[in-house]
Amino acid sequence: MDSEWRRLHPATILSVALRRIPQTIVGLVFVFGGGFQDGAWELVQLAFGVVALAPPAIVYFTGRYRLTDEQVEWRSGLLSTRRYGLPRERIQSVESSIDLVGRAFGLETLTISSAGGDGEIEIGLIDRRTAHELRAELSPTTIAAPPPGGRTEQPQPGIEAPVRPGSRRTIATLSRADLPRVIGVRATELVAALVLGLAVAAGAVIAWSQFGREALWAIIGFPVPVLVWGVTALASAIVTISFKSALYPDRIRTSKGIVGKVTTDVPLARVQGLQIKQTLMARRMGIEEISADNADASGLGALAGVLVHPLAPVGSWQQLATEVFGVELTVPAELQPIAPPSRRRRWIRAAAASVLVAGMVFVLGAAGLDAGLTQTAVVVPALAIWFSATACFGAIAELSFRNSAWAVNEQLAIFRRGPLTTTKTVLYRERVQAVEVTSTWFQRRLGLASIVIDSASPSTVARGVDLWATDTDQLALDVLFTASDSGGV
Amino acid sequence: MRWDYVGFVRPGNEWNRLAPAALRAKRIRGAIGVGVALVVVLAALGGILLVDAIPPALSAVPLLLGAAAVGIWLWWTAKTFRAVGWLVDANTVQLTYGVWRQVWQGVARDRIQFVEVGADPIQRALGLSTVTVRTAGFRTPAVTIVDLETNVAEGLRVELNPAQVAAPELPPLDANDPFDAQPGAEPATGG
Numbered sequence: 001m002d003s004e005w006r007r008l009h010p011a012t013i014l015s016v017a018l019r020r021i022p023q024t025i026v027g028l029v030f031v032f033g034g035g036f037q038d039g040a041w042e043l044v045q046l047a048f049g050v051v052a053l054a055p056p057a058i059v060y061f062t063g064r065y066r067l068t069d070e071q072v073e074w075r076s077g078l079l080s081t082r083r084y085g086l087p088r089e090r091i092q093s094v095e096s097s098i099d100l101v102g103r104a105f106g107l108e109t110l111t112i113s114s115a116g117g118d119g120e121i122e123i124g125l126i127d128r129r130t131a132h133e134l135r136a137e138l139s140p141t142t143i144a145a146p147p148p149g150g151r152t153e154q155p156q157p158g159i160e161a162p163v164r165p166g167s168r169r170t171i172a173t174l175s176r177a178d179l180p181r182v183i184g185v186r187a188t189e190l191v192a193a194l195v196l197g198l199a200v201a202a203g204a205v206i207a208w209s210q211f212g213r214e215a216l217w218a219i220i221g222f223p224v225p226v227l228v229w230g231v232t233a234l235a236s237a238i239v240t241i242s243f244k245s246a247l248y249p250d251r252i253r254t255s256k257g258i259v260g261k262v263t264t265d266v267p268l269a270r271v272q273g274l275q276i277k278q279t280l281m282a283r284r285m286g287i288e289e290i291s292a293d294n295a296d297a298s299g300l301g302a303l304a305g306v307l308v309h310p311l312a313p314v315g316s317w318q319q320l321a322t323e324v325f326g327v328e329l330t331v332p333a334e335l336q337p338i339a340p341p342s343r344r345r346r347w348i349r350a351a352a353a354s355v356l357v358a359g360m361v362f363v364l365g366a367a368g369l370d371a372g373l374t375q376t377a378v379v380v381p382a383l384a385i386w387f388s389a390t391a392c393f394g395a396i397a398e399l400s401f402r403n404s405a406w407a408v409n410e411q412l413a414i415f416r417r418g419p420l421t422t423t424k425t426v427l428y429r430e431r432v433q434a435v436e437v438t439s440t441w442f443q444r445r446l447g448l449a450s451i452v453i454d455s456a457s458p459s460t461v462a463r464g465v466d467l468w469a470t471d472t473d474q475l476a477l478d479v480l481f482t483a484s485d486s487g488g489v
Numbered sequence: 490m491r492w493d494y495v496g497f498v499r500p501g502n503e504w505n506r507l508a509p510a511a512l513r514a515k516r517i518r519g520a521i522g523v524g525v526a527l528v529v530v531l532a533a534l535g536g537i538l539l540v541d542a543i544p545p546a547l548s549a550v551p552l553l554l555g556a557a558a559v560g561i562w563l564w565w566t567a568k569t570f571r572a573v574g575w576l577v578d579a580n581t582v583q584l585t586y587g588v589w590r591q592v593w594q595g596v597a598r599d600r601i602q603f604v605e606v607g608a609d610p611i612q613r614a615l616g617l618s619t620v621t622v623r624t625a626g627f628r629t630p631a632v633t634i635v636d637l638e639t640n641v642a643e644g645l646r647v648e649l650n651p652a653q654v655a656a657p658e659l660p661p662l663d664a665n666d667p668f669d670a671q672p673g674a675e676p677a678t679g680g
Contacts, residue, residue: 433626437593454626480595
């Protein structure tokens with residue numbers, strides 16, 4: 001790849017305009033819509049319209065990118081120009097996305113991320129051949145990444161070689177046949193949507209019976225939460241159905257989307273840890289969801305990591321971890337529970353929350369009576385709300401205690417938490433950045449403390465709440481004094 | 490089981506404590522906020538008492554409350570001041586602080602990205618600085634030691650700078666570079 005500045009495809013204008021649809025509509029209305037008759041005001045209106053419509057054209061006409069031996073460079077801007085260089089050795093992931101315009105013209109957008117929140121370059125639209133060349137060029141084989149501990153001792157065959165078609169291992173390929181399992185795994189969300197919908201419907205019926213037509217808003221509002229949750233569940237299911245992921249010698253590549261398509265490359269040398277999620281149903285079905293996390297902290301998506309396998313068999317993360325970290329891992333046989341006094345603390349918190357809800361319900365009920373509602377219409381829902389809230393708090397307290405567990409050995413720190421959906425964070429100890437131990441007065445009375453073992457990833461943060469203080473003390477020592485000199489990112 | 494502190498003091502290593510000037514800085518900083526709050530509270534209480542024509546014997550209540558608040562505040566600042574401890578050894582930087590919620594933070598020295606030293610006007614007047622040891626950690630991005638004596642802070646900056654670990658060869662000074670140019674030196678000309 002040469003180091004000449006290159007332009008984007010002209011279809012970029014259309015793509016950016018569609019992404020900025022509200023601004024585009026406002027701009028078009030200002031420019032072409034009827035408006036002020038006064039000449040000066042008409043000019044102002046036109047100026048506003050041009051300003052609203054200009055950004056897509058500015059991106060196309062001023063946006064240039066190039067690849068040098070050291071870095072990826074991007075420059076753009078008309079009045080305020082931005083020039084950004086991202087050193088190759090700082091690249092955390094390369095994501096390729098295809099929107100509707102890209103699909104029509106055979107184009108892609110590449111998003112190259114570095115560690116941190118703002119370190120991101122978006123190049124697009126560009127043709128797929130160029131995108132493919134860029135992806136290959138930005139392969140970790142050309143990145144001077146700090147080698148993880150064992151990798152220097154056990155060089156992986158082919159790790160220095162470019163990606164070869166024969167060297168990939170498919171991790172997951174989902175199709176329509178997986179739909180029942182996908183729906184099953186996400187049953188918790190669907191049930192939550194149903195419960196929420198029923199609660200809103202009950203509220204709407206009560207409001208209707210009390211206020212008649214004045215409560216029409218309640219009837220109109222009833223389907224909205226159901227619709228939102230339904231669309232969310234359906235969208236996640238659709239995305240999951242078209243999901244593909246593969247492991248290359250130097251990276252994990254994932255691809256998802258039916259209408260728009262997003263391909264993400266995560267260099268193995270940048271993976272900080274794995275997250276393994278299990279919903280209630282997934283536990284029954286023997287399935288877990290595996291995500292890999294790097295140090296990219298840009299956008300909300302970074303908090304969830306990169307989904308690697310939505311329907312992995314339980315325990316398959318261990319093989320993946322071995323392949324990703326490039327060392328033979330010894331996984332702790334079982335996780336140990338947190339300190340038993342934590343259960344008491346959680347139940348006390350649940351009781352406090354219940355009292356708070358009781359107070360709120362009492363105030364709202366009094367307001368309802370003042371507004372003319374009958375006693376039945378106030379007391380029954382109030383008791384129902386308080387009772388269900390208290391039951392939820394209690395269940396969350398008990399389940400979160402039972403599901404919290406941890407294990408740390410020479411290579412991994414594993415922490416599991418969550419009441420219904422459990423998340424197991426697997427942090428490779430080579431990647432540890434810092435350790436924090438905290439203990440409130442209440443915890444100290446019971447001999448407890450909490451620990452956070454931090455990596456550069458926003459999602460791979462190993463958190464243990466209410467461990468025995470002697471354990472956190474020992475853990476902190478172990479983790480801190482065995483940190484390697486690899487830098488960890 | 491009794492456990493009085495978060496973190497640990499390993500044999501042979503004692504926590505370094507802050508200089509007494511740090512307590513003064515903490516109190517000056519706090520006094521600005523607390524003073525404003527006290528004036529508002531006392532004015533409100535005094536106003537209420539005057540308006541309601543409470544017997545003169547009770548008019549001292551605001552003063553007593555104010556004095557009690559100041560006393561508690563002085564005691565609390567001293568306690569939080571004493572709770573701060575820091576430690577730099579061959580491998581780690583450690584910090585502990587907090588009274589109600591005690592916190593211990595530790596960073597391996599080879600994880601340090603860079604070290605910052607800064608000082609606000611109160612700190613400058615008292616010869617103090619804040620040292621921030623930054624890592625690439627997302628949730629614990631920095632270990633910050635507030636109100637260190639400036640010479641100690643500068644010493645830490647030099648000692649903990651990653652350059653001291655990697656010992657890179659620095660490029661020669663460039664007279665045209667405003668960061669390298671010596672004060673009063675003529676910039677180089679020609680191309």
